[in-house]
Amino acid sequence: MDIKKLVRKNILELKPYTSARDIYEGDGILLDANENSFGSTFTEIEGLNLNRYPDPHQNDLRKIVSEYLSVSKENLFFGVGSDEIIDLLIRIFCEPGKDNVIIPEPTYGMYKVASDVNNVAVNDVLLTDDFQIDFGEIEKVYNSNTKIIFLCSPNNPTGNLLSKKDVAALCEKYNSIIVVDEAYIDFSLDGNLLEELKKYNNLVILRTFSKAWGLAGVRLGYCIADKEIIDVLFKVKAPYNINTLTRYALAKAFMNSNVKDEYIRSIIKERERLKNQLETLNGVEKVFNSDANFLLIKCRQPKEVQKKLMDKGIIVRDRSSQPKLEGCLRISVGSQEENDLLWDAIKKIL
Numbered sequence: 001m002d003i004k005k006l007v008r009k010n011i012l013e014l015k016p017y018t019s020a021r022d023i024y025e026g027d028g029i030l031l032d033a034n035e036n037s038f039g040s041t042f043t044e045i046e047g048l049n050l051n052r053y054p055d056p057h058q059n060d061l062r063k064i065v066s067e068y069l070s071v072s073k074e075n076l077f078f079g080v081g082s083d084e085i086i087d088l089l090i091r092i093f094c095e096p097g098k099d100n101v102i103i104p105e106p107t108y109g110m111y112k113v114a115s116d117v118n119n120v121a122v123n124d125v126l127l128t129d130d131f132q133i134d135f136g137e138i139e140k141v142y143n144s145n146t147k148i149i150f151l152c153s154p155n156n157p158t159g160n161l162l163s164k165k166d167v168a169a170l171c172e173k174y175n176s177i178i179v180v181d182e183a184y185i186d187f188s189l190d191g192n193l194l195e196e197l198k199k200y201n202n203l204v205i206l207r208t209f210s211k212a213w214g215l216a217g218v219r220l221g222y223c224i225a226d227k228e229i230i231d232v233l234f235k236v237k238a239p240y241n242i243n244t245l246t247r248y249a250l251a252k253a254f255m256n257s258n259v260k261d262e263y264i265r266s267i268i269k270e271r272e273r274l275k276n277q278l279e280t281l282n283g284v285e286k287v288f289n290s291d292a293n294f295l296l297i298k299c300r301q302p303k304e305v306q307k308k309l310m311d312k313g314i315i316v317r318d319r320s321s322q323p324k325l326e327g328c329l330r331i332s333v334g335s336q337e338e339n340d341l342l343w344d345a346i347k348k349i350l
């Protein structure tokens with residue numbers, strides 16, 4: 001697919017911001033960026049040089065993650081959370097007031113919010129009853145101005161993986177960017193789409209450090225995609241989008257990645273324990289299978305249940321107003337102690 005044909009004309013023609021350090025790397029007498037050469041007011045962490053702007057090419061982050069995933073550095077781009085990348089993709093490919101995106105619902109709300117912010121029309125279509133891609137529905141709304149189809153696997157809030165074959169078929173069929181958000185992929189035993197990237201240059205995989213890695217406060221996400229797409233992302237991003245403290249945190253986290261693996265094992269174990277418990281309750285009509293770090297449950301009076309839990313200081317998400325999610329609450333899998341407290345509370349309510 002010719003990616004350039006999908007990119008907005010003004011972005012193709014854009015001359016990106018440049019800095020002197022695009023042509024100079026290394027230590028020197030840095031008098032090019034109006035920084036404070038005397039030092040920083042925050043000196044708690046030695047060697048961080050917070051008085052200097054960070055590397056705009058994201059070389060440190062790209063090196064760490066390319067080794068971790070065995071993908072090339074040139075296929076990686078980092079954003080301030082994956083939310084920033086969602087916004088950038090819309091800005092790159094969608095002409096405001098003219099182009100549109102397709103968002104199969106129910107799914108994560110930010111794809112629609114980012115489209116609305118950018119004045120890009122959203123074609124809401126529904127997933128099937130088992131929350132898979134409905135090709136008929138997509139075909140009905142797809143047109144030559146459809147630039148992006150947003151998918152999420154495992155899907156938030158339904159928790160299921162999308163069929164890999166279906167995603168591949170969409171990439172094959174449509175001359176558009178297919179974004180697959182894999183924010184929760186670490187909690188699934190199978191199902192990531194890295195292999196498919198080799199076949200489809202219109203596929204973009206989104207990942208985040210906010211979930212399994214426990215770094216939601218750091219705000220770091222990334223995408224893996226064809227070099228042509230990555231190059232345009234670099235062109236449009238704010239020059240220094242990923243700050244030095246975030247980079248420091250990521251490098252330290254990777255020295256500790258066995259802890260992440262331990263978290264994943266514990267969360268999956270707790271997820272299954274909680275699922276088994278909830279399934280015994282008469283008031284719970286269904287507990288959906290989950291490949292993520294949350295459970296979706298269906299009950300008779302979700303708003304009341306949410307309110308009663310909140311009165312006990314337990315906060316869960318009411319998703320019952322989303323299409324196909326009548327009666328549904330989404331419950332994040334907590335620590336063992338939190339899940340015990342939730343269980344004590346909810347069994348009394350239901």
Ligand SMILES: Cc1ncc(COP(=O)(O)O)c(C=O)c1O
Binds near residue numbers: 156221
């Ligand atoms: C599917 C999905 N994608 C992305 C995000 C946000 O990721 P980040 O924290 O990297 O912006 C979330 C957060 O809940 C999510 O559910």
